[in-house]
Amino acid sequence: MFKKLLWGGLVAALLAALAVVTPASAAQSLRLQYRTSATGATADQVEPWFNLVNSGTTAVPLSGVKIRYYFKADSAAQQYRFACSWAVVSCSTVTGVFGTLSPGTATADRYLEVGFTTGTLAAGASTGDLQLRFHRADWQRLTQSDDYSFGAARTAYGDWDKVAVYTGGSLAWGTPPAGGTGPSPTPTPTVPPTNPGGDGVVFDDFAYTGSADPTIAAHNWTVRTNSGGPGVPGASWPASNVTFPTIGTGNKALQLRAATDGTTGGTSQSEFLNQRKFFEGTYAARVKFSDAPESGPDGDNIVQTFFTITPLAADLDPDYSEQDFEYLPNGGWGAQGPIMYATTWETYRNEPWLAVNVHTERTVSYNGWHDLVLQVSGGNVKYYIDGVLFAQHGDIYYPETPQSVNFNLWFIGGGLVGSSTPRAYTQQVDWFYFTKNEVVAPAEVVNRVNGYRTTATTWKDTVPNP
Incomplete structure (x- = not known):
């Protein structure tokens, strides 16, 4: 170790010189590891995957961390969209915004800035996978071979100083492109105040006599009753699968039924939906999920839901939206059950399949009654189960147009167990509120809701029709 006492001014000058040439990473506790799952010179999407490592001795609040990935825009007017495919820390805590470098360089005039809404990175810990992606707003292929932060050969995680990490607005890791540091990292966005009074209410206690009750349409x-997806191709949707039994509390509930004998002709599903007049506000329902069929063999991939949706007018329709509570007691889509998904959609394409969504999942049983609350406001979509925040999504996934409210029960195509013994699943809904x-x-x-029941109010609708 150098000592000023022995070397005087000469050593001080030497140390100053070393400070200039020493990589920033040598003196910092945070390290950014990078890999890509899209290695081509051109691609449908840029796919930077990150792993943020805390090599220091103190914890780092993630809300103060910003990660910048630098790239060259395909044109000055081109716009981009960010998505988080999967993250150990949960995509619901990951944000992504785009910025412009001024002046730019030959390999960078834009950047993707990744942030976190919450969480702490302990000393010696890492975030684990942050599987991120972004694409052109027009969904055309983009060129990434001329992007400053892109590493075509980086197919496994390793330290990468062409991606910068900031903490508290100061550079903590990496080397931004020369002459293109851009503005200071943006703060985590806050949610603006919401309307405290509301502009209309819908409450339904499902006091109907049956699926043919004319009050339902009123x-x-x-x-x-129409055919089509989702679910087993060719399955029927009979009105008789929707009933209104009296439950243990003495009031009626909406009941959905789905049954199968393992064949297409012997498979039926059910759905109950309201019109498209719901947008920002609070949606809620008390739902009873089932982990097993009423009888017969267990194991079918059954989907039990409460969701909102705007129909898809065309592939990658920008006005499409959907927010889902989906419970899969026996798993499905490659996952083992029981598992709950909260999924927020921007859009999708059927052929070839392309999903633009963000989801949060939890592998735990939700058998029985649960209060489900969905809040859509101020650019954020929040999902609550039994009063506990389950997921929070936003950015491009925030809905843009009025939606319908839906409950359905269906089997995943290809997910039926190999048995011809009939079996049936049910899902019940005690009430709906918006x-x-x-x-x-x-x-x-x-x-x-308890107030409505105290006054024997079984239906109320003061939300204007479209």
Whole structure:
């Protein structure tokens, strides 16, 4: 170790010189590891995957961390869209925004800035996989071979100083492109205040006599009977699969049924939906999920849902939206059950399949009754189960147009067990509640529902029709 006492001014000058040429990473606790799963010179999407490592001795709040991936835009007017495919820390905590470098360089005039809404990175720990991607807004192929941060040969994680990491606005790792540091990292966005009064309410206690009750249509609900997806191709959707039994609390509930004997002709599913007049506000329902069929062999990939949706007008329709609670007691889509998904959609394409969504999952049983609350407000979509925040999504996945409210029960195509023994699953919904342009806490939702029941109110609708 050099000592000023022995070397005086000469050593001080030498140390100053070393400070200039020593890589920033040598003195920092954070290290950024990078790999790509899209190695071509051109690609449908850029796919930078990150692993942020804390090599220091103190914890780092992730809310103060920003990661910048630098690239060259295909044109000055080109716009891009960010998505988080999967993250150990949960995609619901990961944000992505785009910025412009001024002045730019031959390999960088834009950057993707990745941030976190919450979490702490402990000393000696890492975030694990952050599987990220971005694409052109027009979905045309893009060129990435001229991007500053792109490493075509990086197919396994390793330290990569062409991606910069900032903490508290100061550079902590990496080397930004020369002359292109850009503005200071942006703060984590805050949610603006919401309307405290609301602009209309829908409440339904499902006090109907059966699927043919004319009041169902008068209340703008539809019992689905038309063929088509989702589910087993060719399966039927009979009205008789929708009933309104009296449950243990003494009031009626919506009940959906799905049955199969392992054949297409012997498979039926069910759906109950309201019109497209729901947008920002709070959606809620009390739902009973089932881990097993009423009888017969268990194991079919069954999907039990509560969701909102805007129909897809064409492939990659930008006005499409969907927010799903989907419970799969026996798994499906490559996952083992029981598993709950909260999925927020921007759009999709059927052929070839391309999904633009973000999801949060939890592998745990949700058998029985649960209060499900969905808050859509201020650019954020929040999912609550039994009063606990389950997921939070936003950015491009935030809905743009009015949606319908739906409950359905269906089998995943190719997910039936190999048995000809008949079996049937049921899902029940005790009540549904929506308040327009108002964010309501889960506990307050239950209080309001109890208030309606105290006054024997089984139906209320003050939300204007479209």
